[in-house]
Amino acid sequence: VACAQNYPTKPVRLIVPFPPGGSNDIVGRLVGAGLGERLGKQVVIDNRAGGNSIIGTEIAALSQPDGYTLLVISTSFTTNPIIHKLPFDSKKAFAWVAMLGVGPNALAVHPSFPAKTVPELIALAKSKPDYVTYASTGVGGNAHLGTELFKYMTGTKMLHVPYKGGGPALIATIGGQAHICLSSLIQVIGHFRSGKLRA
Secondary structure (H helix, E strand, O other): OOOOOOOOOOOEEEEEOOOOOOHHHHHHHHHHHHHHHHHOOOEEEEEOOOHHHHHHHHHHHHOOOOOOEEEOOOHHHHHHHHHOOOOOOOOOOOOOOOOOOOOOEEEEEOOOOOOOOHHHHHHHHHHOOOOOEEEEOOOOOHHHHHHHHHHHHHOOOOEEEEOOOHHHHHHHHHOOOOOEEEEEHHHHHHHHHHOOOEO
8 A cells, every 4th residue: 555645745836927916926925825834835936927827827737737836827817718829728737726716806097197086087088089098917817808898888998008917017007107907906905005096
């Protein structure tokens, strides 16, 4: 009779396919810290941004299926196969482990943005088509699709500016390079409280 192997015998790699500062990174770090304590081994966060999570997800898909590589995914995991030709089979390459959470989104604007309410934003976007720029986490991500749905429902035209993840999209909005950003509440609430962004 073979004895069961002890697991883990080495650090566990947790790939976050987005840059630091976004909601996936925040959740990944929280889960990684707790998981490391429970396992008694270090959980190393490995941010692999780019391609709306495709780069990091491919790295995870090609890793040894030995339980030492985990991947934090988001909405883009479900939309990428529709939008892009992927270098891996998203149905066969992964074994699902757990749902880490769900949360609401918030529409964030730079504090100097003239619209103070959603109706004012809609009126501005209608009066000046493509004047309002919105930052997103990348083509096909939650922020992109959510803002496109908002545009469709309100009959507005806004200019899409994709970034490599939620962190860079928020930095662009805080810095004034983009007017608005649809983002997860966990990612923006601190910026609302500090006054760097307005809800």
